[in-house]
Amino acid sequence: MSAHPHLSRRGLLGMIATVPLALTLGSGTAHAADSAYAMVYFTESTKLGDGTDYGLHLAVSPDGLDWTPLNQNNPLVTPTSGALGLRDPFLMRKQDGTFVVLATDLKGTDWSYNSQYIHVWDSADLRTFTGYRRLKLHDMATHSWAPEAFWDAGRRQYAVIYSSVNSSGHNVIMVNYTTDFVTASAPQVFFDPGYDVIDGDMAVGVNGYNYLYFKKNQTLVGARSTTLNPGSFTEFGTGVAHGGTEAPTVVKSLTSGTWWLWGDTYTPNGVFYAWRSTDLASGTWTALDQRTYTQPVNSKHCGVATITSAEYAGLLAKWGAPAWNRLKSYNHPSRYVRHAGYLGRIDEYPIEPYKDSLWTLVPGLADSSGVSFRSVNHPTRYLRHYDYGLRLDVDDSTPTFAADATFHRTAGLADAAWSSFRSHNYPTRYIRHADYALRIDPVSTTTDRQDATFRVGY
Structure with a gap:
């Protein structure tokens, strides 16, 4: 989500890419056949004019770095309830191989709008989006920003994490559990280090650790735990930033041992920056050369999942590449x-x-x-x-x-x-x-x- 000047939202390339192992990351159980990436996002121009659209946009990439916007960079679907717009869309392949899209229920930059709901769509193939609904997460008089999800194998449920103001008076990462994204358990505090945190993004089951990246004081910071239990994560490593940076997303390359950590700058910039690491456990990152990646024009706070080569070709055939460059x-x-x-x-x-x-x-x-x-x-x-x-x-x-x-x-x-x-x-x-x-x-x-x-x- 484009940021409130002092807060932030969802992970940019919510690209919890999977590797061909029995590994579970934020985007769901890995599929050995996955060889490309799909990204969901919304668009926002610097002056909130032409080029701004709070619907669901889609792009594809063979390498997770250079992106082709589909449908001429126009939205595929737009929410029909709540604020009638979205921010911070997140894309995940579920355990059954289909996809789910989650998004913040907010149109524009009215940060005083507090919704207890998030937007949800189902999709078998990202060519059609069905079952639109809103999922209620809590009864608090506060927001439900930047929703993401991951499969918790121990609970046999999906965990939906999001940013909200708890009784602590500052933003924390909350969690609800669900099996169907139709109803959810009561909310719990997932991560509260005692200071304002927002934009949680997970990488699950990496060499015995689970990783949570988040925004802390305009910097992308990591925490880790050997379990997925709420309250079990401890901050570690060295934070990274490029000016005021938000919306962290940890991404695993499908072709190498490289990890990427993505971040998004505040409104009105909306520029993606990326860092790389070959070892998540080290907690250190090196800035990636901007020559190596290109975001879709006007894209903000994205979510990415891995897809097969057939799905990649099918999406290009369905929606088409832009007529411009x-x-x-x-x-x-x-x-x-x-x-x-x-x-x-x-x-x-x-x-x-x-x-x-x-x-x-x-x-x-x-x-x-x-x-x-x-x-x-x-x-x-x-x-x-x-x-x-x-x-x-x-x-x-x-x-x-x-x-x-x-x-x-x-x-x-x-x-x-x-x-x-x-x-x-x-x-x-x-x-x-x-x-x-x-x-x-x-x-x-x-x-x-x-x-x-x-x-x-x-």
Whole structure:
């Protein structure tokens, strides 16, 4: 959930990924066939305008790092009860192989709205969402923020944890137990270290320990226990933060021994940051290079579960990838190509208005083997060079314009897994940034090559 300035909510990549063992994490029992990831989230632009939607959004990824928003980054379903909106959606594969989605009952940023309920959907395949309902968790005059769930094998029940103000007067992590997400047991305090905590996220059954990550004083902090009993967790390790950070999520790679710890910055930023570790027991994390991951545009406080390759393909077939792309800078990976005042440049994400950074890549206007960049929010305009600078102009149908607006995509000059774009009519020059402004220049130095390298994603 996008944060109250002093609190916080749900784990970003609620991505409790599973490994092909008899291991249970936050997303449920592991499935050996799982090979990709699905993410649920809501969207929020910095000005709470275009790009803000408090419905359920879905994205997929083969590696859990680079994401493809589905349904053009539009919601798949929206709550029809309570606040008529959601925050902090969480996705879990249940013991029977189907999915459940949980979410905070809150639309927008009215932090005074206190709901004793959370939103719940069932889904067999993430192609349809059924059985919408709200689940009541408590009778207290307080909120039920950032719900997550995990399977407690000892109880043979699911534990639903969430943030709420208990009689202690500060936020604690509460728990209710359920078998069906229709009715739940009476609430209990799951974790109360004596200070304000919020946004609990679990990794269960890792080498004899269960891990709880949470937000403490704008920092992501861990606790652990050899049991899943309420009150049994003890803080350990070193916290991490990138400014004010909330919504921790612990993620296990499906292909290696790497763990990721994700966090989300406060409103209005909504930027995901990630750290990595090869040993949860160490309690230490190293910041992950932003080149290695890309969040869905405007995404906030997400939840992720692992899926099979067939489910991954089926979701893409059902909902489709976006008709637009974003271009990330190689040597400034927090920045994306955008237009501002009809000039091309790279600016830090999040970008306002966000559609300034969305591009439709079409066959080159002068050569269909090349590519031209058509603006999404100014669809009569294309990125073209003029006196070597890049700007957004209306297509005047002349051969000169077509040539100026056509580029040839090549392997990235700084990294062959990325892309570079060579000018059609000045073939010794490539699109690059200089003092964040876009232009076409000859490329010769290491810095030039990095300036001219971009990742085409979403």
